[in-house]
Amino acid sequence: MMTRLDRARWFQMAGAGFLSPDANVLKAPLDSLRETEWGEEASRLLQWLESGDPLDLQREFVRLFLSPTGAVLPPWQSAREDPPRLMGPAHESATRWFARWGVAPRTPGEPADHLGLLLNFAGFLLEQEASAEELAAFHQDHLTWVPAFCERVAAEARHPFLAHLASLAGRLTAQRLEETAP
Amino acid sequence: MAFCVLAVFRLSVKGESLMATYGWLFDPKRCIDCKACEAACKQWNGVETGIDVRYRRVRAVERGEFPQVSVQYLSLSCNHCEAATCLRVCPTKAIFRRQDGIVLIQEETCVGCGLCAKFCPYQAMQLNWQRRKMEKCTMCSPRIDAGLPPACTTVCPTRALMWGEWDQIKDQGVDQVENFSPPMLTKPAIRFVTTEWKG
Amino acid sequence: MPLSRRDWIRLSSVTGAGLFGGQSLFGQFFQPAAAGPSAQTRTLVTACGLCDSACGMQATVTDNVLKFLQGLPGDQHGNGGICAKGASAISTAYDPDRLKYPMKRTNPHKDLTADPGWVRITWDEALTTISQRFGGYLSQFGKESLLFVSRNSPELWSRFMNAIGVVNRVDHNDVCYMVDRIVQRYTMGPHTFAYDFANSKYILLFGWDLLARNKVVFCHQMMAAKEGGAKVVSFNPMYSATARVADEWYPIRPGGDLAVILAIIQVLLNENLFDRDFVGNYTNFAEYEGQIRENFQKYTPEWAEKESDVPAADIRRIAREFGERRPAVAPLHKKTIGANHANATQIAHAIAVLNILAGTIDRPGGRYFPRTISIPGVDAIYPPPSYPSKTGRRVDGRNLLPLAHEANNGMFSTLADGMLNKFPGMIRGVFWQNYSLGGFPSPRHIAEALKSVEFMVVMDILPVDAALLADIVLPSTMFLEGSDLISRTNNAKSPQVVVRQPVISAPFETRSIGWLAVELGKRLAPDYFRTDSGAWISPSVLLDEKTKRAGLANSFAEFRSIGMVTKEQPFVPRTTFATASGKCQIYVPEFAQRGYAPLPEWKPKRDLPSAEYPFFLLTYIPGVHRRNSTQNNKVLHEMMPENSVIMHPSAAARLGLGEGTPAVVRSRAGQITLPVHLSQTLRPDCVLVAHGFGHVSRALTLAGGKGARDADLIPDQTIEEILAAGNFGGSGCIMDAAVAVEAAG
Numbered sequence A: 001m002m003t004r005l006d007r008a009r010w011f012q013m014a015g016a017g018f019l020s021p022d023a024n025v026l027k028a029p030l031d032s033l034r035e036t037e038w039g040e041e042a043s044r045l046l047q048w049l050e051s052g053d054p055l056d057l058q059r060e061f062v063r064l065f066l067s068p069t070g071a072v073l074p075p076w077q078s079a080r081e082d083p084p085r086l087m088g089p090a091h092e093s094a095t096r097w098f099a100r101w102g103v104a105p106r107t108p109g110e111p112a113d114h115l116g117l118l119l120n121f122a123g124f125l126l127e128q129e130a131s132a133e134e135l136a137a138f139h140q141d142h143l144t145w146v147p148a149f150c151e152r153v154a155a156e157a158r159h160p161f162l163a164h165l166a167s168l169a170g171r172l173t174a175q176r177l178e179e180t181a182p
Numbered sequence B: 001m002a003f004c005v006l007a008v009f010r011l012s013v014k015g016e017s018l019m020a021t022y023g024w025l026f027d028p029k030r031c032i033d034c035k036a037c038e039a040a041c042k043q044w045n046g047v048e049t050g051i052d053v054r055y056r057r058v059r060a061v062e063r064g065e066f067p068q069v070s071v072q073y074l075s076l077s078c079n080h081c082e083a084a085t086c087l088r089v090c091p092t093k094a095i096f097r098r099q100d101g102i103v104l105i106q107e108e109t110c111v112g113c114g115l116c117a118k119f120c121p122y123q124a125m126q127l128n129w130q131r132r133k134m135e136k137c138t139m140c141s142p143r144i145d146a147g148l149p150p151a152c153t154t155v156c157p158t159r160a161l162m163w164g165e166w167d168q169i170k171d172q173g174v175d176q177v178e179n180f181s182p183p184m185l186t187k188p189a190i191r192f193v194t195t196e197w198k199g
Numbered sequence C: 001m002p003l004s005r006r007d008w009i010r011l012s013s014v015t016g017a018g019l020f021g022g023q024s025l026f027g028q029f030f031q032p033a034a035a036g037p038s039a040q041t042r043t044l045v046t047a048c049g050l051c052d053s054a055c056g057m058q059a060t061v062t063d064n065v066l067k068f069l070q071g072l073p074g075d076q077h078g079n080g081g082i083c084a085k086g087a088s089a090i091s092t093a094y095d096p097d098r099l100k101y102p103m104k105r106t107n108p109h110k111d112l113t114a115d116p117g118w119v120r121i122t123w124d125e126a127l128t129t130i131s132q133r134f135g136g137y138l139s140q141f142g143k144e145s146l147l148f149v150s151r152n153s154p155e156l157w158s159r160f161m162n163a164i165g166v167v168n169r170v171d172h173n174d175v176c177y178m179v180d181r182i183v184q185r186y187t188m189g190p191h192t193f194a195y196d197f198a199n200s201k202y203i204l205l206f207g208w209d210l211l212a213r214n215k216v217v218f219c220h221q222m223m224a225a226k227e228g229g230a231k232v233v234s235f236n237p238m239y240s241a242t243a244r245v246a247d248e249w250y251p252i253r254p255g256g257d258l259a260v261i262l263a264i265i266q267v268l269l270n271e272n273l274f275d276r277d278f279v280g281n282y283t284n285f286a287e288y289e290g291q292i293r294e295n296f297q298k299y300t301p302e303w304a305e306k307e308s309d310v311p312a313a314d315i316r317r318i319a320r321e322f323g324e325r326r327p328a329v330a331p332l333h334k335k336t337i338g339a340n341h342a343n344a345t346q347i348a349h350a351i352a353v354l355n356i357l358a359g360t361i362d363r364p365g366g367r368y369f370p371r372t373i374s375i376p377g378v379d380a381i382y383p384p385p386s387y388p389s390k391t392g393r394r395v396d397g398r399n400l401l402p403l404a405h406e407a408n409n410g411m412f413s414t415l416a417d418g419m420l421n422k423f424p425g426m427i428r429g430v431f432w433q434n435y436s437l438g439g440f441p442s443p444r445h446i447a448e449a450l451k452s453v454e455f456m457v458v459m460d461i462l463p464v465d466a467a468l469l470a471d472i473v474l475p476s477t478m479f480l481e482g483s484d485l486i487s488r489t490n491n492a493k494s495p496q497v498v499v500r501q502p503v504i505s506a507p508f509e510t511r512s513i514g515w516l517a518v519e520l521g522k523r524l525a526p527d528y529f530r531t532d533s534g535a536w537i538s539p540s541v542l543l544d545e546k547t548k549r550a551g552l553a554n555s556f557a558e559f560r561s562i563g564m565v566t567k568e569q570p571f572v573p574r575t576t577f578a579t580a581s582g583k584c585q586i587y588v589p590e591f592a593q594r595g596y597a598p599l600p601e602w603k604p605k606r607d608l609p610s611a612e613y614p615f616f617l618l619t620y621i622p623g624v625h626r627r628n629s630t631q632n633n634k635v636l637h638e639m640m641p642e643n644s645v646i647m648h649p650s651a652a653a654r655l656g657l658g659e660g661t662p663a664v665v666r667s668r669a670g671q672i673t674l675p676v677h678l679s680q681t682l683r684p685d686c687v688l689v690a691h692g693f694g695h696v697s698r699a700l701t702l703a704g705g706k707g708a709r710d711a712d713l714i715p716d717q718t719i720e721e722i723l724a725a726g727n728f729g730g731s732g733c734i735m736d737a738a739v740a741v742e743a744a745g
């Protein structure tokens, strides 16, 4: 089983991938993740990140999450509710979680319940050795929707990096946070 | 039997008569069907959209034939009836009446059977089929507890929809208009202004 | 959840550690912040930005999340109320379909159905690309090569367009109230929509239907009129919330309003029922009395009955009542001037004459000029170098309509003809802001024309249809995120200013059009965007300066907390009017000089029913929607998700149509399919379709593909057609069509 710290780093990498799928941001972290239990996955992600036209990845990222003419799968927790919206209770709850831990997203315009921020923050909680109760609470509040969402992303994505990133994020969140080995 | 329950109920209201109760005063001629009241209710109470649950609903009813046509607008919600039938028929006793007369549903107890809806003459009770619970107007009880009027009345641009202490309202206007079920059965806390425009 | 002691210890270690250094992936996306729960609820004053009622609002905000909007007591426009659109604005702010980041197209093939291949770009790249492309067109092909489909406001934006010398700025005012602006300017002075209904005793409504439009500023004033005992008479082919409060309703034949107004004037003149004092002292009646009397002599109530289906006896009686029950007024508003037909200019003029004869221009109970606090504009605060001349051809041919040209409004209705037929290829770059294709007559022609341009920028709040054809898409803030000083205009016997302030911060990378003006200005016309000290103009410093100079507060920040300033002052009626003669002009010499009729004369509407198209088409804007911009708002969408073709049961029965039957509605411009809705509220020779539906873009998750566009039934125009029809005000005829209806399939 992956160590707590490795898992934390994977969460942060996955979070970053959903915020900014950019070789400049992800190359070094992925390189260092090659040493972890999912080392092979890290290598594959790296390879997909660096091969082909970088524009293809950007285009696909926008088509899936941000398109100004209809995103396929808006990646905010509030937008996965029925009916979808932005800045719903999930945003408010995430804001409270961040504030309790004395942190805030660097991009002030980004709602706090963006998938990437939530995954990244989950990694932070693991890294900070949050108690099992807290991990369980965060998982319950903010990660239960992620596996199903990532499954849809993996199926929809027309770029192997994003498809694979999504299935890894799905695997990460399928296991409850608090069930991480110490 | 129904009469009996009603009588007992009256007594208990009498027992609590020190507490003010609230009600609606609606002036149909001033209503312009703008639905601001509906919208404010949705926003304040966070009522889901897309499942056609509306705690307040503005109805437009056409009558007559062109050109002798007219339209009646009625903005109605739960009337927090003094003799609420919804409350009496609920098999799990999920519906209760606060001291100030506000009729509420206890969500945990509600099983979504819908019996109350069948016995509400005003279509106030609605099934949220996603959550399998009944929902209706709460008279914005948290706002009232905080000393604020209900959300819907704060926006009405023509003052067609008014709200206040029942003692101030109960002798105004009339208790019945066309397309509003007879009030004898449940004693709804709503009155209607029917005076014409002056001039 | 309160912070435990353990949390506090943890926090100090978080901020102390190297977590936020460059190495950490967490630190790249998070930063240290003041710790602890901050859920704090505030109430902020602002002003709605959805319609010109601009109702004052109180916004309840918890931790930068907007929870509730309600009216602002003491506000002259909203009077403490708001409408459903205003109350639901939160759902637009939090619409997941909102435009979020600047994007650029990578698929050069433009089509409403093709994937544009968007990639996200920085604002810097967007600004650089736009200035390079626009700058290139300006120097290579001249000022005429740019088309700005955008309003003339805010003033920073206007300054930017002036600074680069945009020749072709096109707005929707020809399908709105441009004709009224033109007419008012020459008959009584600056444009106003202010009516003192509360003091009126007699109110004549020609198509004026603002209770059904739910423009709050007019709704509560009409209520006050009714409370004060005013008599209200409504002429409208359909019965609506406005007709409902009227004492009399006449289901007038579409286009017949002009005939009735001319006949009322005829009676007022013949029976000398006008306000002799006002007309004698403050109008040019005496100077042109002969021509005026002669002009209207032929318009008898008996003649008008034939054009309007309003009984002559009623017209005569109403005219007498209008003349005798003073003060009397006949308001008009935007495109509901009778309707936006080919004879709208004449209607606006005839209504102006009616109000002048009533003697209520700037008098209690009449149409008056708003009393305002003067707020200096950007050009007064930072005087610009002289603006370049606007040399070049006008793509929509507006230069052939000198009065429209001077008004600097229009022309939606001739734009497609100009781009496709008159000057193909002339327009190279387009800036398109906050407009829907559905706002144009024959939107398909406009879409066709837009495909032909080389480079198009679209800025909006939501993914409007035009975004599908854009090269660059820019995300815009909405009114809840913006700042401004809002003067009361439509109910302003005393001056009042209400603040518009960001009640929530701008989400994602949305920006305001004022900000964009400065940023593009810096790059394309730097001399116009510096202050005396050489610093760039800043929208926030500008706002501070305006607030100070208008005497509202010492800074905008201070005014934000004040919220609203009212200056009670007595209403002193004007004795001179801002026309060339200083008087109200019944006879307009300037019209005569240009070869137009100096007095209103009869003209029919453009498209009349025929054997092929037997019905009048009526369109309306439902009260729960703001034109074509709120259909994706989930609350409003639930109230009215789509439109229908509304018909009288007898007309529908003749065609074998019943409630809910899908029907094809056809005009000479195009066709749409909608379910039938039966109603007794309209004339059997009319068919009624709500405006605002039928958005093509599926990116509007709720509104995309719902209902149909009324505009597909409305013919667009050529400038020649406008001239030939004597439509010298340039009405865009957005409500002028005749249709046939048949069962679909």
Ligand code: SF4
Pocket (backbone or CB within 6 Å): B077, B078, B079, B080, B081, B084, B085, B086, B087, B103, B119, B120, B121, B122, B123, B124, B125, B136, B186, B188
């Ligand atoms: S209106 Fe209907 S739901 Fe409300 S109290 Fe009366 S019976 Fe019950």
Ligand code: SF4
Pocket (backbone or CB within 6 Å): B040, B041, B042, B044, B045, B055, B056, B077, B078, B136, B137, B138, B139, B140, B150, B151, B152, B153
């Ligand atoms: S009182 Fe509150 S819950 Fe009831 S209809 Fe009005 S806004 Fe809705």
Ligand code: SF4
Pocket (backbone or CB within 6 Å): B030, B031, B032, B033, B034, B035, B036, B037, B038, B058, B073, B075, B155, B156, B157, B158, B159, B160, B161
């Ligand atoms: S807000 Fe007032 S006027 Fe508007 S629909 Fe409701 S009750 Fe009628």
Ligand code: SF4
Pocket (backbone or CB within 6 Å): C048, C049, C050, C051, C052, C053, C054, C055, C078, C081, C082, C083, C084, C085, C086, C087, C214, C215, C216, C217, C626
């Ligand atoms: S009438 Fe409605 S849309 Fe217009 S300003 Fe007022 S609240 Fe906003």
